[in-house]
Amino acid sequence: MDTIFWICVKLMQVGANVLGITYQQLNVILFVILHPALTIVLWYQYRRYKRKYQLALEMNK
Numbered sequence: 001m002d003t004i005f006w007i008c009v010k011l012m013q014v015g016a017n018v019l020g021i022t023y024q025q026l027n028v029i030l031f032v033i034l035h036p037a038l039t040i041v042l043w044y045q046y047r048r049y050k051r052k053y054q055l056a057l058e059m060n061k
Helices: 002-019 023-059
Strands: none
Touching: 002 023
C-alpha cells in the first residue's frame, strides 16, 4: 500500500510540474474541487435514473 501511495504522489508531482502549479495546488484542485463536484454530479444522475426507472416500472403495471 505504501508503494501505491508514493507512486501516486510522484504522478501528482509530475502533473503539477506539467501544469506549472505546485503539488499542494493540484491536491486542492483534485480533492477539494473536482472529486466532490464529480461525486455530486454522479449522485444526481443516479437519483434521476432511479426516479425514471421507478416511473417506468409503474407505467408497465
